[in-house]
Amino acid sequence: MVEKRQPKSIVIAAVAAGVIVVGLFAALMSGAFAPKAAGGDQQAGVILAKLTTPTIPSAMALGSDSARTTIVEFGDYQCTWCMRFHKETRDDIMTNYVDTGKVRFLFKDFPINDLSDRASSLAAEASYCAADQGKYWEYHNELYHNWNGENTGWVTKDSLRQFASNVGISDQAAFGQCLDSGKYASVVRDNYILAKNIGLNATPSFIIIPENDQPQLLQGAYPYQTFQQVLDEVS
Numbered sequence: 001m002v003e004k005r006q007p008k009s010i011v012i013a014a015v016a017a018g019v020i021v022v023g024l025f026a027a028l029m030s031g032a033f034a035p036k037a038a039g040g041d042q043q044a045g046v047i048l049a050k051l052t053t054p055t056i057p058s059a060m061a062l063g064s065d066s067a068r069t070t071i072v073e074f075g076d077y078q079c080t081w082c083m084r085f086h087k088e089t090r091d092d093i094m095t096n097y098v099d100t101g102k103v104r105f106l107f108k109d110f111p112i113n114d115l116s117d118r119a120s121s122l123a124a125e126a127s128y129c130a131a132d133q134g135k136y137w138e139y140h141n142e143l144y145h146n147w148n149g150e151n152t153g154w155v156t157k158d159s160l161r162q163f164a165s166n167v168g169i170s171d172q173a174a175f176g177q178c179l180d181s182g183k184y185a186s187v188v189r190d191n192y193i194l195a196k197n198i199g200l201n202a203t204p205s206f207i208i209i210p211e212n213d214q215p216q217l218l219q220g221a222y223p224y225q226t227f228q229q230v231l232d233e234v235s
Helices: 041-052 080-088 090-098 119-131 136-145 157-166 172-181 185-197 224-234
Strands: 069-075 103-109 205-210 216-219
Touching: 041 069, 041 103, 041 205, 069 080, 080 090, 080 136, 090 103, 090 224, 103 119, 103 185, 119 136, 119 157, 119 172, 119 185, 136 157, 157 172, 205 224, 216 224
Parallel strands: 069 103
Antiparallel strands: 069 205, 205 216
């Protein structure tokens, strides 16, 4: 889902397969990511640490910790285009880059589809309740496998408990208590604030962070070939 278009003035790099790739140096933080920017070292370090650290320890990154490139996806479990990325593109990235040790992959919540029922945030909170029992990525995948539109009512506490059963959560009572208590509400909110603070306005958004190069941003459910071109260029 896109809230608004990126201003043309921030587009500083073009174009893979007809899709704009935005450099984060100028586009998102006005140079804060630049490691040698005057006065920006501390801010850059804080931002990069937040981006490249799992939201909670049990929601661990996929791939090798020694990978030289990190992808951080900011997504919403109700988002149509997030589901499309998950269905059409993600597996190829996993097979060719994550499983081979080239890329480390994290997911952070950007629940921009929230209405009064906070369904997107609730789904994200449930993923961390699942992480408490070692099932973060299984639950993450289960949410997208059961996707049924944006704000159509498919995300409820009952459905989230069923998804927990589907992925083999052993302590259903603990999962339900976690969900009912709002244990991870502030964690999900912090991810949303992080996304906003670095200038994101759409889901899915992918920040590609090479070890020795400037981060790049891809906004949208791009085909695998676009990710392939960007990843091969930065590595």
